[in-house]
Amino acid sequence: MALQALLYGRGRLSILDQLQLPHRRHYRPVDGVSAAWTDIAAMRVRGAPAIAIVGCLSLAVELHHREDMDKEALASFALESLDYLVTARPTAVNMARAAQDLTQFIQLEVKRPDSTADDFKENVICRIEAMLEKDISDNRSIGSHGAQHILSTATTDKVTILTHCNTGSLATAGYGTALGVIRSLWALGRLEHVYCTETRPYNQGARLTAYELTYEQIPATLITDSMAAVAMKEKHITAVVVGADRIAANGDTANKVGTYQLAIVALHHHIPFYVAAPSQSCDLSLDSGHHIPVEERPANELTHVNGVHVAAPGVGVWNPAFDITPHSLITGAIITEFGVHHPQDLQEVLTGKKQHIS
Template identity: 40%
Template sequence: MNRDGHVETLRWNGREIEMIDQRLLPARKEYVACNSARSVADAIRAMVVRGAPAIGVAAAYGIALEAVRLSEEIPSRFTEKMNDGFTVLAASRPTAVNLFWALDRMKKRWSENSGRPLADLASILLQEAHDIRAEDIRINRKMGQYGATLLKDGDRVLTHCNAGALATAGHGTALGIFRSAVESGKRISVYADETRPFLQGARLTAWEMVQENIPVTLITDNMSGYLMSRGEIDAVVVGTDRVAANGDVANKIGTYMVAVLAKRHNIPFYVACPLSTIDLSLATGNGIPIEERPAEEVKGFRNCHWAPEGVAIRNPAFDVTPAELVTALITEKGIVDNKTLTDGDLVGFVKKHRS
């Protein structure tokens, strides 16, 4: 736990970045240590670490660790090997735009200090990674404060996947809003979709909420419509891995179905979204790359398989929710309502507030 009493998803031990192995939760809480760009990329690809903000922070440390390693071991090939590090990290997961945002920021920092001694450059890049991690926590807390104002005392809130401390450097995006609401004195309860096939809701969201004594009820992905029809859901809050310039939202597979159901039942559908997750280079969600993950994840879980051998399997990891279904985006700079999205003013909001 960190000083706030929340889980530390990523922590610096003085020489390596350590990340909770989220594949093992909730059965075991263990950390995996990474000391190079390739080891961080492997951890991202294998979902040791997941969640767009956490992936971005991990990638920043991957570049910094590579700079430290190369400056000490093979300085003669520093530029070549650093470029290899950027390449391998960029290929680790395609949908989360924070990955590319963090890599671009680290590349810019390198360029600004390229004339410095390698040891100094490595220290500068490591400090930049530390700064990105600290900024993520501050951003999440600010989003939490804005989002908490949208929830009423006694609200029953549905979330899909895990957009908590485990998906960030700390506090969380969607779950950060729940934490902030509770800290402000509101009594809320959470419904967590299990989130097939990787079970991020069942394993991770439920675990986080239990750790902090926030009331949580686990449901299967096909139960949310039933609960909405009975008036048992007051709001939906989810995270996102990438938002297009028109406000279309890419999030964990199954989010689109939840948004359609929320619209049908007049339930607000909120998306917790740091500005770094908004990709103004894509006009609509149609341009967001959707990762297709291994078929093994759908066949079963861990060592238990229930699907027959030979069956065809699809495993898209994300889907896209059109902006028209989004009640509001909750950012660290304020709330972007549906009218702003449908009027095409998200670009102006981002340019105004993004430094």
């Protein structure tokens, strides 16, 4: 059974505190919107799909416990909460997209003349719970589409994948995006090996991806970020598969910093480079990656390791959490729950004007 980033039951939510992994598996209760915002900003929960799901479920939990409020007051509280949650991590678009969808739903629900406050609460909570189930279903579809496409172009019976950051059960509602592709290959008996980068400075690969892979006994090797080029040269990598926090209309992709250089190196070694993400991560309002806001993290993530200062005192620090990979470097495909797409076709595919590759 895969690790679960969150545990949810009506009126109750807990998240697996990813700051304590891999040393301790501790589920931390989230009693409402304010707690969720803090946990997202502190990266106790991370990964664009998981951020959206946890944010919205925190609203469902708080709505469940709200009493003695009329329908209009509940709607105002929900809309203000969604606006607040979007500010926790600016680069990942999934929370903003989920907030937009829920806002439209809430605005329609509150106007229903035949509904009570209890009806309103129930309908909004059910809508959020459906998002949880859809995320898991979408991830499984991404995994299947990606695995089949990689195998269709592979020249060996079993494939070797290189991945970056964490894109598995810990970054989603379950199963994963890029790591979902790896899980699907493993389930098919067609995966030889996985190489995962440590993903400095926050070490999501070393702490989280390596943890998920060893937990499920998938054959894996951890490498430093600076070993990626030589790994592609010497380790018979079939494909590079990464996730995405936001994808612009032209296919430019924001993902964990270090992704851009992986794409460049993959191109040099003629290794296909894939991006796996739900359509919720696609922001068609942005023409290109130039318009994607890039979050900058605190300096101490570079200067300290486990609270110990390891850098020269007084040195300046630049710590962008993400970088932008141009669509021209995505030589494999973009994989969504709908199929496998050429980056330049993404907008037409998602608006129904063009079919996906497979």
